[in-house]
Amino acid sequence: MIYDCAIIGGGPAGLNAALVLGRARRNVAIIDNNKPRNAVTHASHGFITRDGVTPAEFRRIAYEEVLRYPSVKHLQTEAVDLRKNESGLFEVLGSSGLLVQARKVILATGVKEVFPEIDGFYSLYGKSLFNCPYCDGWEMQDQPLIVVSESPTIFHTAQILTNWTKDLVVCTHGRPSLSDEQKTRLESRGIVVTEQPVTAFIGHNGKLEQVRFADGTELSRTGGFIVPKFVPAVPFGERLGCERLDNGGIKTSAGGRTSVPGLYAAGDASYIMPSQVVYSAADGSSAAMAVNLDLTEEDFG
DSSP states (O other): OEEEEEEEOOSHHHHHHHHHHHHTTOOEEEEOOSOOGGGGOSOBOSSTTOTTBOHHHHHHHHHHHHTTSTTEEEEOSOEEEEEEOTTSOEEEEETTSOEEEEEEEEEOOOEEEEOOOOBTHHHHBTTTEESOHHHHTGGGTTSOEEEEOSSTTHHHHHHHHTTTOSOEEEEOTTSOOSOHHHHHHHHTTTOEEEOOOEEEEEEETTEEEEEEETTSOEEEOSEEEEOOEEEESOOHHHHTTOOBOTTSOBOOOGGGBOSSTTEEEOTHHHHOSOOOHHHHHHHHHHHHHHHHHHHHHHHHO
């Protein structure tokens, strides 16, 4: 069978794209290994009617809705290769050996987070350590927090976090990421700034208690935000020759169209940053409408 569209990735962008295409009566294959990036997240926020939903429940509801449309299929396998054959069809190879052919492909593969190597981090991540203030700031309000980042964006992150707490420590993890003027502005607000690398997060049952620095000192904190580096989850766009953004994302025009005809990118795969669920879903909808329009124009001749 040749599908109208194969969607690689079953997050909010991919699933919303499948919903729109299913309602347009397009034959769609969702290729998804059921291993979402936000699996450790206790709840997703900022999406009206779904505020506080767990990622697992969100996916359950989404698949239940999407698979009501008979032209949409869920192929639970990991996409390991994507190529374009001589006839112009895309071929997606799954880890199970499954080969899917499609006229169009939407890359909704998201991003991978690369965190600093700090002892104790992963046992606390998603419980008292997070990466997005908009997603989890409300739950951490008025607590003594730390923000750790090696990026110059740490100043911006610290500014935002003051909406939720005034008891804040900013740590550049051994990097000179802040200018003297920025340090002065933060300290004038009572925010402690340190360039000491963090060597360990100490806590129990998912709750942060102490932060240990390279000089051996420890600081009491009950939570924090760690800013990771984001990289593409898969290199499919690069392999096919897609134009890239400076941050590594796939460059797209209206409707998520990439520089490779017939290939679209939606959600985090295109802008390489952790968006909220509502943004990714909207991006998937836009890409799906572009796919349907392009298929329709091709079929009209």
